[in-house]
Amino acid sequence: MTTYGSTSAGTGRQTAFYHPALFYGTDDEYVDGVGTFVRDALEQEHSVLVAVPGPRLPLLQAFVDDNREHVKWVDMRQAGRNPGRILSMLQEFADRGGDARTPVSVVGEPIWVGRTPAEAWEATRHEALINVAFAGRPVSILCPYDTALPEDVQAQAYRTHPVVGDSGAYRASSRYADPHEVCRDCDRPLPEPPDAVVVPFAEQDLAFVRDEADRWAATAGLSHARRTDWLLAVGEAVSNSVRHGGGHGTLRMWCAGDELVAEIRDRGVLADPLAGRRRPDPRGTTGGRGVWIMHQLCDLVEIRAVAPGLVLRLHMGLV
Amino acid sequence: MTMVRRVAASPEREPLGGRHSSVVFSDDRQWAEHLGAFVRGGLEKGEQVQYFADTTAPDRVLRALTDAGIDAAGAVMRGQLAVPVAAQTYLAGSSFDPDAMIGLWYDAVEAACAAGYRGLRVIGEMSWGARGVTGGDRLLEYEVRMHHEVFARLPLTALCFYDRRLMSGEYVSVLASAHLTHQGEPHAEPALRVAPLVDRPGLLMSGSAGYDTRDAVAAAAAVVSGSPARQMELDLAALRHLDAASLAMLADAAAGRPGDMPLKVRQAPSSLRRLLQLFPELDSVVEVLDR
Numbered sequence: 001m002t003t004y005g006s007t008s009a010g011t012g013r014q015t016a017f018y019h020p021a022l023f024y025g026t027d028d029e030y031v032d033g034v035g036t037f038v039r040d041a042l043e044q045e046h047s048v049l050v051a052v053p054g055p056r057l058p059l060l061q062a063f064v065d066d067n068r069e070h071v072k073w074v075d076m077r078q079a080g081r082n083p084g085r086i087l088s089m090l091q092e093f094a095d096r097g098g099d100a101r102t103p104v105s106v107v108g109e110p111i112w113v114g115r116t117p118a119e120a121w122e123a124t125r126h127e128a129l130i131n132v133a134f135a136g137r138p139v140s141i142l143c144p145y146d147t148a149l150p151e152d153v154q155a156q157a158y159r160t161h162p163v164v165g166d167s168g169a170y171r172a173s174s175r176y177a178d179p180h181e182v183c184r185d186c187d188r189p190l191p192e193p194p195d196a197v198v199v200p201f202a203e204q205d206l207a208f209v210r211d212e213a214d215r216w217a218a219t220a221g222l223s224h225a226r227r228t229d230w231l232l233a234v235g236e237a238v239s240n241s242v243r244h245g246g247g248h249g250t251l252r253m254w255c256a257g258d259e260l261v262a263e264i265r266d267r268g269v270l271a272d273p274l275a276g277r278r279r280p281d282p283r284g285t286t287g288g289r290g291v292w293i294m295h296q297l298c299d300l301v302e303i304r305a306v307a308p309g310l311v312l313r314l315h316m317g318l319v
Numbered sequence: 320m321t322m323v324r325r326v327a328a329s330p331e332r333e334p335l336g337g338r339h340s341s342v343v344f345s346d347d348r349q350w351a352e353h354l355g356a357f358v359r360g361g362l363e364k365g366e367q368v369q370y371f372a373d374t375t376a377p378d379r380v381l382r383a384l385t386d387a388g389i390d391a392a393g394a395v396m397r398g399q400l401a402v403p404v405a406a407q408t409y410l411a412g413s414s415f416d417p418d419a420m421i422g423l424w425y426d427a428v429e430a431a432c433a434a435g436y437r438g439l440r441v442i443g444e445m446s447w448g449a450r451g452v453t454g455g456d457r458l459l460e461y462e463v464r465m466h467h468e469v470f471a472r473l474p475l476t477a478l479c480f481y482d483r484r485l486m487s488g489e490y491v492s493v494l495a496s497a498h499l500t501h502q503g504e505p506h507a508e509p510a511l512r513v514a515p516l517v518d519r520p521g522l523l524m525s526g527s528a529g530y531d532t533r534d535a536v537a538a539a540a541a542v543v544s545g546s547p548a549r550q551m552e553l554d555l556a557a558l559r560h561l562d563a564a565s566l567a568m569l570a571d572a573a574a575g576r577p578g579d580m581p582l583k584v585r586q587a588p589s590s591l592r593r594l595l596q597l598f599p600e601l602d603s604v605v606e607v608l609d610r
Contacts, residue, residue: 204489206531207510210560228589235562235590239530282598283567283574293563296597 018140019130020170021161023154025147027059033167034107035063037142041105042067049093051076051086052109052144060107076109083110083123084303085295087133087277094139106141113148118315119300120153121186126277127160128182133274156182183273187304190313193261196254203242209251210235213262216253220260221318229297233314234262236290241266244287245310259299259317267309338476339465341495343503345483353503354380354442355387357478361440362394366476367431370402371409373444374485377402398434405447415447415454417461418545421468428473438474445494446485459513459538460545462497463522466515467548478502493535511535512557513542520548521583525557528565536565540572543582551576556586566594566601573604581606 022033034052038060041048050060054075061068072093080086086108094104108130110123130141145157158164158175159182165171197216201209213234217227234251241249245266252263276291294301300315342353354370361368370380380402384391394400409420431439448458462479469475479498481491492509495501499517511532512525522539526532543551553569555561573582584591587607595601 203531206529207527210527210529214559224589228593231560232562232590232593235529235560239562239564242530282563282594282601283571289563289567293594293597297593 017131017134017137018163019134019161020142020163020165021157021173022142022144023147023157023164023166024144029167030056030144031059031063033165034142034144035060037105037140038064038071038107039067041103041140042070044103046103046105046140047093048072048105048107049074049090050107051079051089052107053077053112056109077112080108080110080123082295082298082300083119083126084277084301085292086110086123086126087129087274088279088292088295090130090141091133091278094134094137104139106139107144108141109144111145111149111153113146115153116300118302120150120156121188122300122302124153124156124160125183125186125303127157128177128179128186129273129277131160131162131179133277180273184305187306190302190304190311193252193254193256193263196252196263199251199253200248201238201241201251202248206235206238206242209238213251213253217260217316220255222260222316226316226318230260230262230314230316233294233297233316234264236293237262237264237312237314240264240290241268244268256315258319259315261316262314264312264314265309270303270305270310337500339470339498340478340500340502341481341498342478343481343483343491343495343501343506345504349503350480350482351383351387353478353480354383355389357440357442358384358391358400359387359389361476362389362399364440365437366440366474367398367434367436367438368394368400369427369439369441370400371405371441371443372402373405373447374482375444377404399436405444410447410452413453415452415457415461417457417464420461421464424465424469424473424475428475432474438476440476442478442480444480444482446480446482448494449486449490456534457538457541459494459497459535460541462494463513463515463538463542464545466499467520467546509535513539516552516554519552520546520550521552521554523554523557524561525555527560528558529560529562530564533564533568536568540568543569544572544575546576549578550580550583552583552585554585555588555591558588558591561588561591561594563594563598566591566598566605570601570604583608585609 024030024033038048038050042064048071050071051074054077057073079089090106090108110126111120145154158173159177161173162176163170164173199209199212210231214227214231217230222230238251241264245268249264249266254261275288276295280289280292294314298314299317302313304311344350358368372380381391391400409423428439448455481495483491489509492506495506496509496512497514510526511528513535514523516523522542524539528536569582581603582605584605584607586609592607
């Protein structure tokens with residue numbers, strides 16, 4: 001068994017990609033594990049991003065005290081409400097964190113107590129894709145996991161992090177799995193909605209589909225501002241179906257509690273699992289812009305590779 | 320970019336918007352009615368008249384005029400009326416080129432005025448636009464550019480004939496709605512309408528812009544990038560939606576214009592505003608005037 005130091009997750013993280021999971025049970029353990037990681041990174045003059053649930057930010061800010069202005073602090077409950085947009089934020093920070101020689105350290109806590117199972121699966125997918133996106137880069141990303149989280153969620157953390165530990169010691173995860181295998185495992189069966197509006201479409205129907213999606217969301221009670229996001233996201237998804245998903249698809253829309261869901265089903269394949277997880281050039285011709293927009297605008301995007309095609313579920317809260 | 324030349328303008332010209340009209344019809348009777356009324360008006364006003372035929376034989380045009388009581392043969396004899404064939408004139412080259420075409424209008428009006436006519440009046444059969452002519456995909460760009468680049472500057476009046484029997488309904492709607500005035504049968508509102516602004520260089524875009532309307536957006540972008548006007552403006556008051564790819568096309572066009580004047584946008588839909596929030600780097604090329 002390889003160990004990675006006795007008290008800090010920071011040891012040995014400067015020269016290569018380093019992605020440990022930290023399991024904590026108390027605030028003291030949290031501050032000890034996460035705070036020490038941040039403090040060490042600051043001492044080594046790393047660019048530091050801390051993206052954790054808002055209520056935890058003051059604990060860490062108090063710990064680093066005078067150095068707090070050298071850290072970018074982000075409330076993950078807002079920025080990472082949709083787990084599918086976290087990786088874009090991390091990559092953007094790493095890309096802009098300074099010149100290529102400046103090491104980057106990140107605390108990213110994508111799963112907290114209260115996350116729905118659907119959100120937790122997409123956050124697990126995000127954790128797996130971190131390993132693909134940052135492979136070979138001098139970036140350290142510490143991911144705290146509350147031991148109050150469901151056991152299956154914690155079990156996945158052992159599969160998505162090459163290194164795991166607690167405030168005591170870090171070690172290689174014996175259960176670490178190939179990220180693509182984890183992503184396939186995240187393709188959990190989606191529950192069938194009890195009732196949905198069904199709109200089949202092809203290219204000539206796209207304008208009608210956009211108008212129909214807007215009308216339906218208005219009737220369902222979505223605010224004007226959020227309807228703009230809804231329409232942009234659905235519009236990008238149905239366009240992708242026509243462009244890349246076999247020329248046609250099916251849109252289903254339904255209410256689920258206090259949120260609206262749009263499902264877009266086609267015969268496409270998401271060839272690049274990182275598609276839409278890096279900020280695109282808005283005028284660029286490379287792919288991923290539409291998926292990136294969906295991730296930015298929706299509260300949750302579920303992606304499923306299913307025979308014979310692709311299913312996207314876009315979730316948007318009514319409040 | 321078209322060179323701007325000066326041609327003597329008649330003080331009695333019709334309002335600008337009414338001098339470039341679309342005519343949609345679906346039978347020969349309607350065709351003959353529009354043909355006769357327009358040609359008669361031009362001859363009576365002392366204008367030169369040209370009918371650019373595509374699928375109609377020139378003899379048939381002249382017969383229809385004669386049947387309508389117009390001395391077509393006499394008008395041809397004295398040089399006031401001509402029925403050239405598009406394939407032997409402006410479509411004679413390797414492809415349809417709006418820039419070259421606009422230049423030809425300056426030549427034609429100049430020649431008409433030099434011959435003593437008070438202006439030039441033309442009818443164009445536009446059915447070739449649906450036949451896969453090379454460059455035909457620039458027809459919408461051409462129709463929109465004509466307003467500011469030709470009709471605002473020349474004593475020219477034109478009818479663009481759209482025969483429903485030869486073009487799809489959607490394509491007719493897109494092209495006919497690019498004109499500020501319309502005659503003949505009504506046409507459906509296209510998914511995305513692109514038309515010139517009446518009183519200043521720019522475009523009106525209405526409807527919903529997405530992947531399905533990319534050809535119309537590409538035409539709008541071509542107008543933006545190619546316009547000789549120093550400043551271009553978009554009126555989007557009736558645009559319900561604009562997707563990211565459409566915005567990218569327009570931003571590219573704006574960035575490619577000479578100078579550093581951003582494309583001005585009035586009454587932008589909420590989708591465009593939201594996209595600019597996501598991509599603030601586009602602010603330098605697309606400026607929302609009434610945020």
